[in-house]
Amino acid sequence: MTDTTDTTLNTKGITIKRTAVTFNTDTDSPVEALRPIDLDIAPGDFIALVGPSGCGKSTLLNVLAGFIKPTSGSALVGDEPITKPDIDHGVVFQDYALFPWLNVIDNVAFGLERQGIGKQERYARALDNLDMVGLKDSAYKKVTELSGGMKQRVAIARVFATDPSIILMDEPFGALDALTRRFLQHQLLEIWQKNRKTVVFVTHSVQEAVYLANRVIVMTARPGRIKLDHRIELDYPRDFASSEFRTLEKLVYDQLDEELAKTFSLEGGQGYSGD
Ligand SMILES: Nc1ncnc2c1ncn2[C@@H]1O[C@H](COP(=O)(O)OP(=O)(O)OP(=O)(O)O)[C@@H](O)[C@H]1O
Numbered sequence: 360m361t362d363t364t365d366t367t368l369n370t371k372g373i374t375i376k377r378t379a380v381t382f383n384t385d386t387d388s389p390v391e392a393l394r395p396i397d398l399d400i401a402p403g404d405f406i407a408l409v410g411p412s413g414c415g416k417s418t419l420l421n422v423l424a425g426f427i428k429p430t431s432g433s434a435l436v437g438d439e440p441i442t443k444p445d446i447d448h449g450v451v452f453q454d455y456a457l458f459p460w461l462n463v464i465d466n467v468a469f470g471l472e473r474q475g476i477g478k479q480e481r482y483a484r485a486l487d488n489l490d491m492v493g494l495k496d497s498a499y500k501k502v503t504e505l506s507g508g509m510k511q512r513v514a515i516a517r518v519f520a521t522d523p524s525i526i527l528m529d530e531p532f533g534a535l536d537a538l539t540r541r542f543l544q545h546q547l548l549e550i551w552q553k554n555r556k557t558v559v560f561v562t563h564s565v566q567e568a569v570y571l572a573n574r575v576i577v578m579t580a581r582p583g584r585i586k587l588d589h590r591i592e593l594d595y596p597r598d599f600a601s602s603e604f605r606t607l608e609k610l611v612y613d614q615l616d617e618e619l620a621k622t623f624s625l626e627g628g629q630g631y632s633g634d
């Protein structure tokens with residue numbers, strides 16, 4: 360892949376410093392979700408975050424999105440500590456979170472309105488971003504007329520439309536069928552290569568992680584810590600069937616299997632052999 364990094368692009372690094380989260384609940388004892396984590400993410404990096412269910416991936420993403428305040432430590436975007444949700448930090452979750460009372464183009468233009476951009480430019484930018492995800496022709500449809508995959512494409516167009524400096528994605532393709540997922544992976548990579556946003560992408564799919572990211576992070580079973588931090592140097596587009604790809608998949612699976620075994624024995628199951 361050619362390096363298209365351009366200093367005029369709005370993209371920032373993320374610094375996670377000794378960040379820990381413990382949830383206090385009224386009924387149960389406190390839940391330690393994240394042990395202190397340190398992580399430096401360079402501007403323009405595409406990070407895939409994988410780990411067993413309940414290990415703290417969404418918690419970490421919620422800290423980066425400003426939805427959860429860490430119990431200790433801090434997280435910064437560029438030089439700015441994250442203290443609250445910010446339109447400069449784009450978020451895409453699994454459940455689309457579109458506004459059903461707005462049509463497609465107004466959903467995509469919503470953040471631009473909040474940025475004080477006039478209607479003509481809002482619509483021009485929204486249409487460009489819808490075009491990027493293949494939905495320009497659906498701009499004036501109601502959200503309720505769209506399929507699940509189309510809704511998720513609108514959510515992606517919306518997040519890129521405001522030109523955020525980081526993009527946080529929590530299993531954005533998890534609920535989609537395999538073909539739509541493949542199509543969106545391809546489109547996301549194209550957009551990322553053009554915009555070089557810093558992306559933190561949570562996924563349960565090892566294949567998806569190795570296909571998309573230039574750095575894969577495997578988390579331990581809860582309390583989440585970093586178990587593996589591996590740079591993926593393969594050129595894009597990547598070939599699922601190549602031996603290099605498969606070797607990397609195995610590396611990630613081997614690390615995950617150990618953690619899955621811990622997760623399932625913790626939950627009182629029969630244990631998990633990892634085979
Ligand atoms: N608001 C909350 N209050 C109490 N406990 C919470 C809260 N949010 C998350 N937890 C707990 O923190 C731990 C980490 O949850 P989190 O949602 O971050 O996991 P995850 O890695 O995203 O899992 P999954 O892969 O299943 O989405 C879990 O044990 C969960 O029950």
Ligand SMILES: [Mg+2]
Nearest residue numbers: 416417418529
């Ligand atoms: Mg989660």
